[in-house]
Amino acid sequence: MKISVQADAFDPGAELNAFSAGAAGAGAVVSFSGVVRDEGGRLSGISIEHYPAMTGKAIGAIAAEAVERWDLSDALVIHRHGDLAPGEVIMMVATAARHRAAAFAAAEFLMDYLKSRAPFWKKEYHADGAEWVAAKDSDEDALGRWAG
Amino acid sequence: MKISVQADAFDPGAELNAFSAGAAGAGAVVSFSGVVRDEGGRLSGISIEHYPAMTGKAIGAIAAEAVERWDLSDALVIHRHGDLAPGEVIMMVATAARHRAAAFAAAEFLMDYLKSRAPFWKKEYHADGAEWVAAKDSDEDALGRWAG
Amino acid sequence: MIEVLYFAWLRERIGVPRERVETRAETVAGLVEELIAREERYALAFADLASVRVALDQELADFQAPLAGVREVAFFPPMTGG
């Protein structure tokens, strides 16, 4: 299980290949990557603040729960902090399992929890100023489906 | 939209990066890759037969439906045929959308349809012989959730 | 004359990947009956029709579909891609 919280850019393709190479027993590999949208040119960039002492712990707990719940052979989470430009990859998750349904469900679970339970906060910069991104009710609601 | 049915190996990481680079307006990129399992050493390889005149058409129709249904900004399907060794990547799909739920759903839809509606047939080779992989009822059942 | 293709274990049982068939059948089911009547290897291949799928001119169809105007018929087991 690889978990990295980093300011530096990373190469999602190279990460995916390294992750898949370690998953020969698995069969099914799902990845998600989040890209900074350009909002049709209106967004000049974002910055991501985080809580260093908590971030790794929180992500580790979420990933460990995914591995156990879907019997994953492996999981990967990389999340950047600091300043990012439109088009840059913010974060990625990957999951490996014997069957595709488990790999998909675990990746969605990881994303839902990272959105609302890992201590990151996004600020968007526009030509006319900056503002903190508000959490969406739909992100909080998404957690409901994993209960029980 | 890129659709490729090919005998040659491909680099999923390079494909993912190229796909994401074209998806700056999208925000969310999901990929699935299928790896030949080694079955604990019992599988020596697989071969995939297909119906060349039909394969591209069938995949194109499935991908076009996914793009329309989830308003994807792009979709990718690469599927190999011929002989593959354990650990080799059989196929991949990728989807790009504004929001993660659409990208995940479209990728699962593509996989469910490719499994049961694209004209590929897998044969597995073991030390003691070869046999055609039987379709699973669960794969046919998986299509039901996309109806209507 | 119609082009008939076989894939996977249907191809192996029948022994050829494709052949041109002279048929007067009006439906896929009629064509299958003609083939079964020909030789043992066809009877073997089509013994369990629940395990056979058919495409007409590269589009999935069913056994009741008419053959009028069809140029290519393909028989194969349930697909196992992905």
Next chain:
Amino acid sequence: MIEVLYFAWLRERIGVPRERVETRAETVAGLVEELIAREERYALAFADLASVRVALDQELADFQAPLAGVREVAFFPPMTGG
């Protein structure tokens, strides 16, 4: 003495990312009341508690949680990762 951390717009409104606080509060809610009573900037930051989350020693908690034994309290808006 307890270490108190602020993130995102809570940090901006309060003006510091962290500070050491002498408190006799028994719960998170009590600590927030003490802070609000201190200065306008705290009152502003904690004006809408529905928009504030709290972690005790890096674990998510709620405002009724006891502070006994806690070394680090963090206040922040709902998280927006991913």
